[in-house]
Amino acid sequence: MHPILKLVAQRLALGLLLLWAVSLLIFFGVEALPGDAAQAMLGQSATPVALANLREQMGLNDPLVGRYLHWLGGFLTGDLGKAMTNGQDIAKSIGQRLGNTMFLAFWAAIISVPLAITLGLLAARYNGRWPDRLISGVTLATISLPEFVAGYLVLYVLAVKLHLFPSMAMIFPGMGVFERLHAIILPVIVLVMVVLAHMMRMTRAAILNVMQSAYIETAELKGLGPLAVIWRHAFPNAIAPVVNVVMLNLAYLVVGVVVVEVVFVYPGMGQFLVDHVTKRDLPVVQACGMIFAAVYIVLNILADVISILANPRLRHPK
Amino acid sequence: MSRIPLSALIGLVITGAFFFLALTAQWVAPYDMAAIMGGVWDPISSEHWLGTDAIGRDLLTRMIYGGQVTIFVATCSTILSFVLGSILGFTAATAGGWVDQVMSRLVDLVMAVPTLILALVILTAVSVSVPTLIIVMGLLDSTRVFRLSRAVAVDITVMDYVEAARLRGEGQRWVIFNEILPNALSPLVAELGLRFIFAVLFISTLSFLGLGVQPPLADWGGLVKENATGLVYGIPAALAPAICIAVLAISVNLVADWVLARTTSLKGGRGG
C-alpha cells in the first residue's frame, strides 16, 4: 500500500476516534454544568410544576448514558434529532447556518490566503528593508487589534460615515449571489484583517528559514535573481509550515467567528451555537461541536497530506 | 544584551509603563473606580482627562483599573498555562513512548473544540470571577504551550549532550531542568510574549461577549463593550481602551520578535 494512502487512512481512523472522544467531552461536559434546558427556557416563569412538565417533555429525566447512546445511535444513522428548545429539525436549521458560515469563510479565505502568501514572499525578499518593515508593521497592528474593535472601526467608517456598505450582513434564502457578496463585504474585510497577519508572518518565517539552506546558495551561485531564488527554490521547500498555518486559519474562519457574527448580525454557526449553549440545548450544542471538530480534524488531515505531497522524500520513497 | 534594537526598546518601555500603571493603579488613578461623578459621556475636560463613561464614571480611572484587571488576568493565566504546558510538554518529550502518545492525543482532543466556544460553554455555567477566568484561560492556553515546548524539547533530546547525561545515569528531573530547560528557554520566552497577547485579546473578547469580570470591575474589553454604543456617534470612549489593548499587544509583540530573532541563531530555534 502506498505510504501516503496508508498515512491518510491512519489519520482518518484517528480522526474518527477523536471525533467520538469530542462527542463524549461535549455531552458529559455540558451535562456536568449547572442548570439545564428547562430552567434556561422558562427563566422567570419557572414554577416547579412547569419545570417538571418541561423536563419530562424534554426527556431530561431519562438516565444520562441512555440519552448519550440514543443520541449516538441517531448521529450514526445521520439523524441529528430535534432541538429541545423549539423542536426545529437540527439538520435543517444547522444546514442553513453552516452554509452561511462557509460562504463567509470561503470569501475571506479566497482573499486572505493568496494575499498573505504574496506579502510573506515580498517581506522575505526585502528582509529587513523597508517593504518588510512596512508589511510586518501593518500586519502586526492588525493582529494586535481585537476582532470586535476592528469590526466596529470598519463599521463606523465604511458603513455609518461613508455609507459605502451595509452595516448588517443579513443574508437569507432567495438572495442573489451578488446581493450576498455586497452584504458580507464588511465582515470579510474584518476576517481578512484577522487571519492575514498570522499566515503572512509564518510564510515569511518559513521562507527565511529555508533561505539558510545550502541549496539556496547553490541557486544564487547559478546566477538566479532574488525573486527567482525565493519562488523557485525556497518556496517549494517552505510549503509544509505554510500549509499548516493556512489550515489553522481556515479552521478559525469556520469555527471562530462568533464575534464578527455578533457585530455584523451575520446568521452563522457561532451565534447559533452561543444561543443554544446559553439555553443548554444539548442536541444542538452537540451537533455544532461535532461539526466544528470535524472541520478542524479534516483540515488538519488535509494539511498533513498536502505537506506530504509537497515533500518528495515522502512522495517518492527510495 | 548590549545592543537592543529601537523597536524592541520602544516595546519594552511601553510594556513596562503599562505594567507600572497596573501595579500602582490604586495610587495613580485620579478618582474612585465606581464613583459616578458626571453625565453620560462627558467630553474631555480638565478634571476628566478622557471624559466620562457610559454612566458618568471617570474614564481615565476606569482605564487604569481596567488595565490592572486585564494585565493581571492575562499575566496569571499565561503563567499558569506555561508552568503547566511546558512541564507536561517536556515530560512528554523526554518520556516519549505511550506517555507522549496519550498526552498528545488528549491535547489534540481539547484543541479539536474551538477555544472560544469551550470557554463560552464553561463560563456561561460557572459564575464568572477573576479566578475562574484565569483558570479557564490558563488551562485552555496550556495546550498550545504544551505543543510548542514538546516540539522544542524533542529537538533538544536528540542532542549528544542529552545522551551523554543519560549515559552518565542522570535522572529525568536533571535532564529536564538542567539539560533541556536552559536551551528551550529562549524560544519559550518569545512564545510567552505571544501567548500573553493572546490572553489579553482573549479576555477582551470574553468580556465583549459579556463573560468578563464583574462590574464595577471592568477590563479593557469590558470597557469597550460598555461604551461601544457610543462609537457609532463618534464618542471616542470605546476607542481609548481598544487602543490600549492594541498598543499593549503591539509593544509586547515587538519585544517578542526581538527575543525570537536572538534565539533563532540558537540550537532548538523556534521549535515550530
Added chain:
Amino acid sequence: MSSELNHLLKQAVAGRMNRRDFVGRAGALGVSAAVAGTMLTTAARADEPVKGGLLRAGMQGGESTNTLDPALAASEVPYVVSMTYGDMLVDVSPSNEIDYRVAEEISSSPDAKVWKFKIRQGVEFHNGKTLTIDDVVATLKRHTDEKSQSGALGIVKGITEIKGEGDMLTLTLADANADLPFLMADYHLVMQPGGGVDSPADGIGSGAYKVTSFEPGVRIAFEKHANYWDSSVGHADQVEIIVINDNTARTAALQSGQINMMNRVDPKIISLLNGAPGLSVQSAAGRGHYVFIMECTKAPFDNNDLRMAMKLAINRKEMVDKILGGYGSVGNDFPINSAYPFFDETIPQREYDAAAAAEFYKKSGHDGSPIILQVAEGAFPGAVEAAQLFQQSANAAGIPLEIKREPDDGYWTNVWNVAPFCASYWGGRPVQDQMYSTAYLSTADWNDTKFIDPKFDATLIAARGELDPVKRKAMYSELANNVRDNGGLILPMFNDFVEIVADSLGGWLQDPNGELMNGKALVKCWLKA
C-alpha cells in the same frame, strides 16, 4: 429649519406633544405661533397612510431557539411576531379601551362571572380557511389545558367553561372578573385553525400579515394577508423583523437606513440621537418596572420598620436619571402607574430621606450586620449599577447594605423568589387586578415578596367583581397603599419603552401596553411616500 425645531415637530406629529406645547416650545425657538401652527398642520397633513412598500423593524430579544408557537412566546421578538401574524379576540388600544378584533361585541352577566363574545364573520386564516367558533374554542382550550406550557395559563386558568354556539362564545369563570376582556388580549391567545392543537408552530393565523419566512434569531418575513377584514391597518405590502441583539449594530442599521424602527434603545445614546438627522426617539411610559424585592417572611425583612427604612433609603430620581437616562418615571413602591385604569394619582410620592430611613432603621433594632442584596445583570438592564446607587444612598443613611453579584445563568431559578433580598423585573399586566393577582395575592405562584395579608386578598377578590368604577378605584387605591406601606416591594422606577423610528415611518403612536406600539407597529405603521 433648526434641527431642534425639526425634532419638536416630529415629536408633535408623532403625538408625543400636544399642539399647545409645540407652539409654546417653538415660540421659545423664536418661531411665531402662527408659523408654528401651519408648520404642524402641513407636517400632519403629510401624514396620511401610504400603501405598499417594505417595512422593517430591527429588534433585540430574539434567539435562534425561538418558535412560532404563540403559546411559548416569551421574549420580545416572538411577541411582536405573534402580534403581526395573529389576531386575538380583542386588543387593548393605546388609550386602554378594548379594540375589537376577532370578537366584535362583548357582554357580561351582572356578577361578571359569565362573559359572551360575538365572533366576527368572514375572518379568514392565512391558509384560506374561514375562522369559525370552533377554532376560537379550540384555541382557548389549548391554552387553558393544565398540561400546556402556554404563557397564558396563569391568565386563563380562572375560566371554568368554554362554550361556543353559532357565533357566540361563552366563557364561565370561577370567580367574578370585570377585566376578562383585557385578559383576552394577551398575546399568547392567537387564534389558530383548530386551535393549533395539531401544528401549533405552523405560523397560520388570522392577522393582517402572513409569515413567509421564519429564521429564528435571524429574520422573520411577512407579506400582506390579502383578505384581511380590516383595511384600516396593514399598509405595507411586506414587513420584516430583523433580529439584531447588539445595540451598536441595531442603531447603526437604523442610521444606514436598513431598518425603519428599532426597539430597546440604550438610554445612554438617546441624548446623542436626538440631534441625529432622519430619526426620532419615541418613548412611551409603560407598565414595566424595575424592583428590589424583600421577602416579608424572612429575617431581617420580617420587620416592617426595616422594610420601611430600606424604602426610604433609595434615591428614585437618581435611578431614573442614571439607569434609565431619564426615560422612565419614579416608582412609589406599588406596582401600578398611570398607564393602568383606576390609578390613584393622589397617593403621595415617597422620596429619598436618609434621616427618616436612619430613624426607621434604628427603630427596627437591626443588629447592624450587613444586609445582602443579590443582583445580576440579567435582573434588569443596569441592575448592577442600580444596586451600586442603592448601596451608596443606603450607606449614607447608615444602613449596612452590601451587594452580591450572581451569574445571569439560573438567576431566575436560584436567586429570584428564593433569596430574601434581590433585584427583579416585572413586565406589568394590562390591568391592576392581573398584576396584583400574579404577584401579591398570598396564594400566587410568583408572590416574590411573600406578602401575606388576608385583608388584601379579600379586597382584591371583591374588586374583581366590582363593576362600579368609582368603588373599584377606591378599592385599588386601598390595595396600593397597603402594598406601599406594608409590602416587601421597593419600586424605584417604571421604565419607558424607548424606541427609535426613522422619519420615513408614518403612523407611529405611543402605546403603554407594550414595545413597538404593543407589537402592532408593523401592522399599523406605513412608509411615507
Added chain:
Amino acid sequence: MLDIRNLRIEATSYPPGEAPRHVVLVDDVSVAVAKGRVLGLIGESGAGKSTIGLASMAYGRGGVRLTGGEVWFNGRDIRQADAGALRKMRGHEVTYVAQSAAAAFNPAWRLMDQVIETSLLHGLMTRAEAEARAVALFRKLGLPDPENIGRRYPHQVSGGQLQRVMTAMALCPKPDLVVFDEPTTALDVTTQIDVLAAIKEAIRDTGVAALYITHDLAVVAQIADDILVLRGGRQVEYGTTDAIINHPSQAYTQALVSVRSIDHVEKVSSEPVLTVQNVTARYRGTGFDVLKNVTVDVAAGQTLAIVGESGSGKSTLARVITGLLPATAGRISFAGRVLSPDLAARTKDDLREVQMIYQMADTAMNPRQTVGTIIGRPLEFYFGFRGAEKRAKVQALLEEIEMGRGFIDRYPAELSGGQKQRVCIARALAAKPKLIICDEVTSALDPLVADGILKLLLELQVRENVAYLFITHDLATVKAIADKIAVMYRGQVVRYGSKTDVLTPPFDDYTDLLLSSVPEMRLGWLEAVIGSRKMESAGN
C-alpha cells in the same frame, strides 16, 4: 583567465547579543589560473580557502566583503561588475561544486531540472540539448543508468553519486572555470577515490580550468597542477604540485606533508577489560540486524580500533556497548562482570567506568553550561565532590588536557574545535573510566589538530591506563593509535587481530579495497590505483 591580485576579504559578524566583530578573512593573496589548469587551494578550516573560491565568483557569504585587491576574470575586474553582470557570469562562465551535494541540491526538484537550470536560464541551449549534454556528462562521470538518473530526486541517490551529479551540473553550461569546494570530503574513502577519478577525467576531457579546494593535501596532490597553501587567510606557499609535495620550503607545508607522523608500537595483548561475544542487534521496528554476531575484546589500557565506512555498524556497536541500544543476542562482559544489555539496568559504576567521546564536540556539550560545569558534573555525580574541591579537580583536569585553568569559566561557544574535543576528553576522564569509547573523535578536526588530540589520547592512555574503543573510518588514524584492529563491513567483523596482522597481506577483498583507497601523498597515486583496479577487473 582568473587572476587574483593582493586580494583582501573582510567580514563583519553579528554574534547574538554582542557587539559586531570585524575580521579579516583573507589578506594579500595573489594567484592565477590559466585555461585548462587546475589550482589546488589547501589549508585548514578558517584558512580562507573557500572564501577565496567564492570570491572568484564575486560572492560573499553573510557579511563577507571583498575590500582590497582585484579579481580579474576573462579580462574584466569582477569587483567592479554590477549585480546583473555578475548574475550573467555566475552559473555560466564560473560554476560551483559544493562540499555536501546532499545539502546543495534542492530536495523538492528532480536532478535533471537542477542540472540544466542554468543552461536554460542563461539561454545557452534548448532543453533538449541541455538534457542530452547532461546525460552525456552523467555517463562520463560514471553514473549508473545515465539516461534515467536525472528523473530521480536528490534523496533517492547516494552521496557519491550526488557529488558526481553536482559536478555534471557544474560542467553542463560549458563554463570556463569550475570551483570545487571540498567535493569529496563528505564521502567514504572507497567512494572518494572513484569520484576523484571521475572529476579528474571530466576536467581533462572538457578542458575547463578548476579551482580545487580541500584540506587534504594527499587528495589535491592527485588532481592539481599548482597548489596554493593557505593559513589564517595568508598565503604560505605557492608552486607546482611537484614542488609543494616533494620539496616543501615552508615549515607549515612540511608539517602538512609529514602529517600522521606518529609512530605507535602496539603493546603486547593483555587480559581484556571488555569482551563482546556474538552480539547481534537491530533497531526497533526494523527488519534486519545492524550488527551480526560481532565478537571483539579490548585489552585493559590498550586500544581497539573499529574501522569501517558509514553504515558498517561501527557506531551501532558503540551504542550497544553503552546500552543505548540493547543487544538482541550475545553477551557483553566488562571488568569481569556481565553488563546488562539495557542502560537502565546498569549500576552507577558500570556507567562510570565506560565513558564516551563524540565526533561532534559542539553537540556533545550543553551550550548553556560552562566548561567548569561540564567537567565538574561527573566529579559531583560519581564522587560527590563540591565547591572548591570540585573546582580544583576540574582545573587539574584542564591542565591534564593541556588547557589553561582559565578556561574553567568559558562557554563551549568560545572554544575552538580542538579545545572543545579536549574538554569532552576531560569530561570522560573525570569519571575515572576503565574504557573510553571514542566515536570518530578526530574526523571533524583539521589534520594537525587531530594529531594533537591523538597524541594527547595516547599520553593519557599511558598515564591513566585506560582502554580505548576507537571508532574511525580513517586508516591513517588507525595506524597511529591502534593496538588491535577490527574491520567492519555491513554489520560484521570481516577482519580482526593485532595491528600488524590486520595491516599485512594477504588481505580479504574489502580490507584490500579499503587500504588501497586511502590517498597517499605522491603524484600519480590515483592513476596507479585506478589502473591496477581496471586490470584486476579485466583479469577476472
